[in-house]
Amino acid sequence: MSQALIYEKMSFDGQNLAGRDLSHSQFLHCTFRGTNLTGVDFEAADLRWSDFTAANLTGTNFYAAMLEGTILDDVITDDTTRWLKLYCPETGPFIGYKKGFNHCLIQLLIPADAKRSSATRNSCRCSKAKVLAIYDPLTLERYREAQSYADPDFIYRVGQWIEPDKYTEDRFIDSTHGIHFWMSREEALGYL
Numbered sequence: 001m002s003q004a005l006i007y008e009k010m011s012f013d014g015q016n017l018a019g020r021d022l023s024h025s026q027f028l029h030c031t032f033r034g035t036n037l038t039g040v041d042f043e044a045a046d047l048r049w050s051d052f053t054a055a056n057l058t059g060t061n062f063y064a065a066m067l068e069g070t071i072l073d074d075v076i077t078d079d080t081t082r083w084l085k086l087y088c089p090e091t092g093p094f095i096g097y098k099k100g101f102n103h104c105l106i107q108l109l110i111p112a113d114a115k116r117s118s119a120t121r122n123s124c125r126c127s128k129a130k131v132l133a134i135y136d137p138l139t140l141e142r143y144r145e146a147q148s149y150a151d152p153d154f155i156y157r158v159g160q161w162i163e164p165d166k167y168t169e170d171r172f173i174d175s176t177h178g179i180h181f182w183m184s185r186e187e188a189l190g191y192l
Contacts, residue, residue, distance in 0.1 A: 023061075057081050062120045067172040086171070087118035088126075088183055096124065096181035097188035100134065100146030105188060106156050107133040108181055117171035117178070122187050125178030127167040131156045137189055150180070 005025040013033040023043040031051045039059040049069040059080040077084060088094065088110070096108045108129040110116060115127035134143040134156060148154035156162060166177035182188040
């Protein structure tokens with residue numbers, strides 16, 4: 001990891017920053033229009049309200065980067081660009097998992113018509129889900145309902161559809177309104 005850098009309202013437009021380690025750095029309200037950022041490591045960088053229009057992000061790592069309010073129009077990406085695409089499936093129904101109060105595991109069906117998002121980590125959010133199962137991951141004991149960690153008044157019940165009171169559309173706002181879930185049991189169990 002390089003020394004964390006702090007920049008605000010600076011232009012890096014058109015520059016070649018390929019291969020740089022900019023992890024844990026802060027670039028608030030900066031512009032990277034048309035910048036070559038191939039292979040840059042932005043892990044845990046604060047890039048909020050920056051403009052990446054037409055930047056080359058091939059091979060760039062965005063794990064845990066904060067991208068709230070960023071402009072990503074016409075960026076160049078490929079399969080080596082990490083943590084910029086949605087972590088969960090963009091279309092169709094799929095299964096997700098979350099941890100409930102008292103460490104129970106909740107299995108969810110996220111339907112095809114549910115809004116879904118992920119920021120730059122493996123946690124995801126959706127606008128609705130059906131509770132398929134609730135169980136203790138060690139004993140496999142089954143439960144009919146489970147309490148949410150975040151909201152003690154939000155109860156998950158097997159067989160019921162659930163919807164949050166609100167859903168935040170900006171996918172890069174990580175901890176916000178929506179049903180939070182993970183794509184695997186292991187990821188859900190690793191939370192908290």
